[in-house]
Amino acid sequence: MEESVRSSSPVGEATPHIDLRQIPRPAKRTPRAVVAEDSSRKTPSTAWEAHYRAWVIGADVLATLVVIAISAAIIDKLELHNMHAIGTIAAVLCALPASRAWSQRVLGEGAEEYRRLGRGLVTAAVLVALGGLLFGALDVQPWVFIVVPVIALITFPQRYLLRQVLHRQRRQGRCLLPVMAAGAPDTVADLIGRTRTEPHVGWRVEAACTFSGTGAERDTGEVDGVPVVGRLDELAEHVRRGGYRVVAVTADQYWTPQRLQQLAWDLEGTSAEMVVAPVLMEVAGPRLNVSSVLGMPLLRVTAPRFTGGRRLVKEFVDRCASALLLTVLSPLLLMIALAIKLNDRGPVIYKQRRIGRDGASFTMFKFRTMITDADKVRKTLEKDNEGAGPLFKMRKDPRITKVGSMLRRYSLDELPQLFNVLYGRMSLVGPRPPLPEETKKYGSDARRRLLVKPGLTGLWQVSGRSDLTWDQSIRLDLRYVEDWSLALDMVILWKTVRAVVGGEGAY
Structure with a gap:
């Protein structure tokens, strides 16, 4: 068995020469003096990253110290060596x-920041509990079940305010x-458009490279x-x-695994982060995992659960x-x-x-915001429809009452849907509940919306509401159905409050 792993070269024969110049190497680093000069030039554009991270860390530490100091005064009476x-x-x-x-990569965008913060605080609570068992301090329950949750109640809103x-x-x-x-010029243009419509992501495309070195039109340089x-x-x-901070690689036939690997080597030693856009499908979140099989990096896409x-x-x-x-809001309900009843003596609840x-129908409850014969009048307004796809919407719908206009602006008409959630027919967060006539026009992709319960709010609610096109809504x-997570639900619920208070996109 030992012979099988020995070199086949005869004893005494010269070892074959290996030309080290043939081994791929990262591009030669810029001399230290030049790097220092470039760093001083580009520091102002990205110095805010370190400042923002310092603010986040400082806020978390300050909240922790204040909560623990107050808790020590209340629970342990500020004993020495507490x-x-x-x-x-x-x-x-x-x-x-x-x-x-506190990783700089997740601060300021997405649900991952909150997910890691929650994971860290849960870990801290477990450590406190284990420490109490290890040292025989069995009276640590208030610190595990009260103090650490209070720290969470402060740090989460702090993170949100800093992000705003x-x-x-x-x-x-x-x-x-x-x-x-x-x-390719078209995929680069798509990336540019997205960064401009969603500046909160924090990207600004300042330059581009294409296969030919020209723009979308051959004679343009933009x-x-x-x-x-x-x-x-x-x-x-x-x-x-x-001195770019992000290199966003979009789809083009030029890119091969070898060229992308070489680009990654060439970018070593720079401050640039290489980001490759997945062009096969729009999947994100917890369903994506990168693993290596036989030395080949693979992007694993798990089935939605x-x-x-x-x-x-x-x-x-x-x-x-x-x-x-429902208990807390009962006076408001x-x-x-009473306001709806006094307005025109009609029914208070509109059932639809x-x-x-899974395609099961149910009766959804809403406060009535239109005249009592609104469904009959709709037939005369079809020519003025401004809704997207099979939806019927009008910015100035003459059927809406004065009370209904106010209710719609702040989505108060949807509060009775909490009964649907309580009965288990809807969820707090999910896709928009469709009408039966809408589902008859669904394609195979849109029908996937029916795999989960419809929601009182959702991504459509915090991303434009009635201002969205049909394709955007779908x-x-x-995206919610495919990439759902508990952290995403929390973010959507938090953003819903802001969208409702501002009355954005509601009519």
Whole structure:
């Protein structure tokens, strides 16, 4: 067996010469003096990243110290060498960085930031509990079940407020990462359009490279107003000279695995992060995992799960939250009902058949916002329809009453749907509940919306509401169905409050 693994070269024969120059190497690094000079030039454009991260860390640490100090005064009467307080501080300040809750890559965008923050605080609570068992301090229950949750109640809104400040800066054209886009002109133009319509992401495409070094039209040097600075084979050289923070690789036949790997090598030693857009499908979130099989990197896309433990948690939260909200909002519901009744003496609740999970129909409840014979009058208004796809919408619908106009602006007419959530026919978050006539026109893709319960709110609610096109509404609902997570639900619920208060896109 030993002979089988020995070299086949005869003993005494010279070892074959290996030409090290043939081994692919990263591009030669820029001399230190030049790097220092470039860094000083590009620091102002990205210095905000370190400042924002410092603010996030400082806010988390301050909230932790204040909550623990107050808790120590209440629970342990500020005893000297209070090990409960010291242990909780150590647990939180170790668990958050260990959970990468302060990673610069997730700060300011997406649900991943909140997911990591929650994971870190749960880890801190577990550490405090284990510490109590290890050292025989069995009176740590208040620190596990009260103090750490209170820290969460403060740090989560803090993160949100800091993010809103950052997003406001980005909408004003500040705190943006300079991006180099590289790909076909049409895919580069799509990326540019998305970054402009959603500036909160923090990208600003400042230059582009295409295969021919020209724009969408052969005689132009721009793509959607962004200058084309060179060809794709010159990309690394332009990135090094320009000091870009992100290299966004979009679809183009030029890109092969070998060329992408070489580009990654060439970008080593620069401040640029290489981002490759997946062009095969629009899937994101927890369903995507990168793994290696036989040395080949593969992007694994797991099947969406519509059952299981997380869905049971969602069901439990839906029922409990709807019952609590109906109890708390009962005075408001009575006032709205009285206003509708006094307005025209008509019925208070409007009932309508909608389609729920797996195509089952149910009766959806809403406060009536239109005249009593609105369905009959609609036939005379079909020519003025402004709705997208099979939807009927009018910005100035003459059927809406004065009370109904106010209710619609702030989505108060939808509050009775909490009864649908309580009965288990709807969810707090999900796709928009469709009408039966809508579902008859569904294609195979749109029918996937029926795999989950419809929601009182959803991505469509926080992304434009009635201002969305039909295709945009379908895309958002499908994205929710495919990439659902508990963290995403929390983000949508939080954003719904802001959208409703602002009355954005409602009519």
